[in-house]
Amino acid sequence: xxxxxxxxxxxxxxxxxxxxxxxxxxxxxxxxxxxxxxxxxxxxxxxxxxxxxxxxxxxxxxxxxxxxxxxxxxxxxxxxxxxxxxxxxxxxxxxxxxxxxxxxxxxxxxxxxxxxxxxxxxxxxxxxxxxxxxxxxxxxxxxxxxxxxxxxxxxxxxxxxxxxxxxxxxxxxxxxxxxxxxxxxxxxxxxxxxxxxxxxxxxxxxxxxxxxxxxxxxxxxxxxxxxxxxxxxxxxxxxxxxxxxxxxxxxxxxxxxxxxxxxxxxxxxxxxxxxxxxxxxxxxxxxxxxxxxxxxxxxxxxxxxxxxxxxxxxxxxxxxxxxxxxxxxxxxxxxxxxxxxxxxxxxxxxxxxxxxxxxxxxxxxxxxxxxxxxxxxxxxxxxxxxxxxxxxxxxxxxxxxxxxxxxxxxxxxxxxxxxxxxxxxxxxxxxxxxxxxxxxxxxxxxxxxxxxxxxxxxxxxxxxxxxxxxxxxxxxxxxxxxxxxxxxxx
Numbered sequence: 001x002x003x004x005x006x007x008x009x010x011x012x013x014x015x016x017x018x019x020x021x022x023x024x025x026x027x028x029x030x031x032x033x034x035x036x037x038x039x040x041x042x043x044x045x046x047x048x049x050x051x052x053x054x055x056x057x058x059x060x061x062x063x064x065x066x067x068x069x070x071x072x073x074x075x076x077x078x079x080x081x082x083x084x085x086x087x088x089x090x091x092x093x094x095x096x097x098x099x100x101x102x103x104x105x106x107x108x109x110x111x112x113x114x115x116x117x118x119x120x121x122x123x124x125x126x127x128x129x130x131x132x133x134x135x136x137x138x139x140x141x142x143x144x145x146x147x148x149x150x151x152x153x154x155x156x157x158x159x160x161x162x163x164x165x166x167x168x169x170x171x172x173x174x175x176x177x178x179x180x181x182x183x184x185x186x187x188x189x190x191x192x193x194x195x196x197x198x199x200x201x202x203x204x205x206x207x208x209x210x211x212x213x214x215x216x217x218x219x220x221x222x223x224x225x226x227x228x229x230x231x232x233x234x235x236x237x238x239x240x241x242x243x244x245x246x247x248x249x250x251x252x253x254x255x256x257x258x259x260x261x262x263x264x265x266x267x268x269x270x271x272x273x274x275x276x277x278x279x280x281x282x283x284x285x286x287x288x289x290x291x292x293x294x295x296x297x298x299x300x301x302x303x304x305x306x307x308x309x310x311x312x313x314x315x316x317x318x319x320x321x322x323x324x325x326x327x328x329x330x331x332x333x334x335x336x337x338x339x340x341x342x343x344x345x346x347x348x349x350x351x352x353x354x355x356x357x358x359x360x361x362x363x364x365x366x367x368x369x370x371x372x373x374x375x376x377x378x379x380x381x382x383x384x385x386x387x388x389x390x391x392x393x394x395x396x397x398x399x400x401x402x403x404x405x406x407x408x409x410x411x412x413x414x415x416x417x418x419x420x421x422x423x424x425x426x427x428x429x430x431x432x433x434x435x436x437x438x439x440x441x442x443x444x445x446x447x448x449x450x451x452x453x454x455x456x457x458x459x460x461x462x463x464x465x466x467x468x469x470x471x472x473x474x475x476x477x478x479x480x481x482x483x484x485x486x487x488x489x490x
Contacts, residue, residue, distance in 0.1 A: 001167070002070070003066065003069060003167075003206060004033070004036060004066070004069070004070045006206050006208075007019070007032060007033050007036065007066075007205055010205075011028075011029040011030040011032070014181070014208070015028055015029060016028045016030070017029050017181060017208065017210075019031075019032040019210065019211070020032060020059050020063075020210070020211055021210055021211070021212045021213070021239075022058055022123075022214055023214050023215075023218060025059065025123075025124070027059065027123075029208070032063070032066075032205075035063055035067075036063065036067050037070070039063060039064065039066075039067030039071075039122065040067040040068075040070040040071035041071075042067075043068060043071040043073055044071050044072075046098065048073065048097040048098050049073060049074060049097065049136045049139070050073065050076060050094055050095055050096045050097055050134060050136065050138065050146070051073050051074070051075055051099075052075075052076040052077075052078055052090070052094065052096040052098070052100070052132070053075065053077055053078065053101070053192075054080075054087075054099065054100075054101040054102075054103065054107060055101060055102050055127070055191075056080070056216060057213055057214065057216050058123065058125065058214070058215055059122075059123035059125075060102070060122040060123040060125045060127060061191045061213070062201055062213055064100060065077075065197065065201070066205075069144055069145075069163065072144075073144070074139045074143045074144060076090060076091075076094045076096050076146045076148075077145075077147065077191070077192035078090060078091075079190055079193065079468050080190055080192065081460075081461035081462065081468045082156075082461070082468075083461070083464065084110050086148070086155070086156055087107075089148075089156065090148045090156065090158070091132065091134070092134075093138070093158055093347055093348060094134065094139060094158060094347065095134035095138025095139060096132050096134045097131070097132055097133075097134040097136060098130065098131055099113070100127050100129055100130075101128050101130065102128070104130065108130075113132070114130055114132070115130075116128035116129060116130050117131050139160065139347065140160065140344065142162045142164075143160040143161065143162055143344055144161065144163050144166070145160075145161040145162075145166065145194075145197075146158050146160055146347060147159050157347075158346060158348070159194075159300040159301055159343055159346060159347075160344035160347055161303050165303045165343055165344070168303075168325035168340070168341045169198055169199075169302070169304055169305055169323070169325065170198060170202045170203050170206050171206070172305075172323035172324050172325045173198075173305055173308070173323070176310050177203070177243065177270050177272070177308075178310075178311075179204065179206075179243075180207065181207065181209055183204065183242045183243055184212060184267070185200055185201075185203075185204040185210070185211050185241065185244065186214075186219065186235065186236060186241035187200050187201070187211065187212060187213050187214070187219075187244075188221065188232065188244050188245060188246065188250060190216065190221075190468075191213070193275075193468060193469065194303070194304050195245060195274070195304045196245055198303060198305075199245055199305055200245055212239050214235070218235060219231065219232050219235045220232035220233075227249065227250060227253050229256060230262060232250065232253060232257070233254055233257040233258065233262045233263075233265070236268060237265040241267065241268060242267050242270065243269065243270045243272075244268070245271070245272050245273075245274075246273040246293065247273070247274075247276060247469065248275070248276050248277065248278045248279065248282065248396070248399075248470065249470055251271070251278070251282060251293060252282055252399070252400070254286075255285050255289060255291070256402075258291070259285070259289065264289060264290065264291065268291070268292065269292055270292055270294070270311075271292060271294065272293070272294055272295075272305075273293050273294070273295050273296070274295060274296040274297055274319070275471075276392075276470040276471045277373070277375070277392040277395075277396050278396070279396030279397060279399070279400050281397070281400050281442075282400060283316050284316070294314060294320065295308075295309050295319050295320065296308035296309065296319055297320065297361075297371060297373060299338075299359060300343075301342065301343045301357065301359075302326065302338060302343070302357075303341065305323060306322060306323065306326050306338060306340075307320040307321060307322050307328075307370075307371045308321075309321075309370075315366075317372065318372045319370075319371045320370060320371065321369045321371070322369070322371070325340050325341060326339065326340035326341075327340060328365060328371060329356070330364060330365055331358070333377075334363065334364070334377075335360070335361065335362060335377055336361045336363045336371065337357065337358055337359065338356065338357050338359055339355050339356050342357055360376055361373055361375070361376060361377065362377050362390065375390025375391065375392045375393065376392070379391055379474060381410075381412035382412065382413070383412075383414060383415065383416075387446040389409075389411065389417070389446065389447055391408070391410070391411075391474070393447070394407075394417070394419075394439075395409055395419075395472065397439045397443060398419065398436065398439050398449070400439070401435035401436075401438060402424060402427075402435070403423060403431040403432050403434070403435040404427070404432060404436075405422045405423065405424045405425075405458065406421070406422035406458060406459050406466075407419050407420065407422070408420045408459070408474055408477040408478070409449070414489060416448075416451070417448065417449050417450060418449065418451045418453065418485055418488050419436070419453070420452070420455050420481050420485075421452050421453065421455060422454075422455040422457070422458050423454060429454065432452070433452075436449050436452060451488045453481055453484045453485065455477075455481070459472055459473070464476045465477050465480070
């Protein structure tokens, strides 16, 4: 079933029930269905097949996305954390014939774009339409979403998804999380991130629930990597959110805010956390605060979520059981292999071969079917003592310390490990050293950090040292600090 059909069903049963909510406005299911039809007709009339959007979070983003899906267009979201080079790459490779944006002046200057072809008002917001000289044949027929991974190395790849790939995920998530029309999902991350787009907006609307879409600053997200934890915590309570999606960083912010005295969101019943490795001690702290948060696992190549812990089946330390639409097995070398709807392929590359897709993640399935991840296959290194070590584990332990904001671990072929550390605001070298010493107490000797370097600044998507989902771009960090790292071993 198409998403617009589900929205029409909810509109027929409860036309005034709130579908989208934002500061200062709401739209019911009947109104949303009508607006999707209107916008889809306008999109069809413009004679394009691929549309790029660069918008801040809000109802306009959601409505344009839904209209493009209904109109049969391929939508290309441009994340706000993409560099100029990444945006140029996405626009060129996708063959987008138009760009809709709320920041035309900035993008025209950065990307040398043509003059906008007038203003287009969506959800009461004036947006700019910019025609582009893209190739309408660049994207294969049937692709409805082209999401560019921000990956840990190289140029972003265009992951091609049809509704036939996204719908099984939406259906599985709605069932697994027990989403009902009374739920209120608060969007905490950019809608250009596939996880929030599908697991947040699509799943809520599929289920007849309310999706709350404030701008990022209103939920404490400032720029691409700064977080006002108090603003986020208070927003969860103010909007009476029953669900939200967290990264490990935003969950840690919520936990610290409540530990410091802010009230626990009263209506909150289900939080999913993923996108990057989640330290077990962070989940323990959340549980101590009675925060109902559940770790999951997913990839863009699987249309977001693959596994998820739930209230009825929760095993902390795992990423949960596979959702009903997928199957997992573990290869001989420990790599997680996934079968299911998958994706069409990477734009410009040969389609995936065979039934099983190699995820690039190392993990194991326990006897009850819960998936335990150990790290990215390409990140695992071997010390001179022959120990295999996944750096994400150690980095997770380090960043649980209040004095350490971010960390990247290195030690391939070395007798001991070193870390590049981003100190938390106000933390000096003494505080960082003490934090590392405490973390080492929770680690075996081969995983402990012996020496460290203070980073020049935070790892961010803007400087190429962090992906949009919060994963450290380890090669970029190592390249930047290579000389300092080498000096530590001399």
